[in-house]
Amino acid sequence: MTTPLNDNALAQLFLDAHTHTSWQEKPIDEAIIQQLYDLVKVGSTSANCSPARFVFITTDEAREKLKPCLSSGNVEQTMSAPCTVIVAYDEEFYEQLPTLFPYADAKSWFTSNPEAALETAMRNSSMQGAYLISAARALGLDTGAMSGFNPTLLNDTFFSDSTWKVNFLLNIGYGDGEKVHKRFPRLSFEQACQIL
Template identity: 75%
Template sequence: MTSTLDDNALAQLFTEAHSHVSWQDKAIPEVLIKQLYDMVKLCPTSANCSPARFVFVTSQEGKQKLKPSLSKGNVEKTMTAPCTVIVAYDEEFYEELPTLFPYADAKSWFTSSPEAAYETAMRNSSMQGAYLISASRALGLDIGAMSGFDPNLLNETFFSENKWKVNFLINLGYGDGDKSHKRLPRLTFEQACKII
């Protein structure tokens, strides 16, 4: 793969894409949610560890379960979004490594070091969440990523019976472009980057 995406594709993914807080009343088909994951799972992670776990909250019952853990400023935008994705990580992601990375005893890298397991899970699930954002845009969806929530309450509500832990949230759907905010400033290359 050596070709560059055309300007329209780059605009959809990056240059003209916005985070959304207002949504059209339009459901996301389940087949599209599955297609989205099928794209995300192919993206790279350290030793193919794939620690991210995704909960696609689309029902009103699910939204009501989620609501108490949201910060006040995130309630309306989340309740009106067609889908809210809980981007989580599996604390015991390494249990899948004999299948996902059969080239070495990668499981032992993490069973012997809880710190390495946590750092790897957080770092790589964050990357997988970012892949989900790009894949969503590629499939014609809009996103609004959020970190304003009570993680302890959310984990207790959704993950009390497994070893998953929340990383961040993404509202997903078809944005109302008339109500999107103007793009905020970004750091320049000189402010954020070095070439050495």
């Protein structure tokens, strides 16, 4: 039986967490990056398909490679972030299913249905990207997710010789709390939910 998280933990993960666009000049240790993935990889995906692939950009050389792919409004925040993660998915994620989900011939579910494969890859890599945001917050990091980039250029730049494709970008680091925007409104329960 699990115990609900206390108010401090809930605040760190959700209630006090904000999207960050300004960063302290403080690098992220590689051991923390590996710990992030160790947390993400145990998050649930359908049939344990685990389609997400992550490229952690931490060097100036890699940032310069990414820069032309970014929308103008995302350049400054990304160039100053200690780490930008390309949250991608493997179009052929199903090749790993005999190992990841040995209870059925799950690979055949997708080799025979490309539309289902793409939908599954996008949905589940998005979930894994959300796990990455939660894991980063749990480890004391701040995050800023982005969709403002040229996906064709990014895929050509980073994944031209692979079956990986970008889903979204995520800046992570130690945010500058003095430059965080006030939280925008959210939809009420009544606006966004139904109980049937």
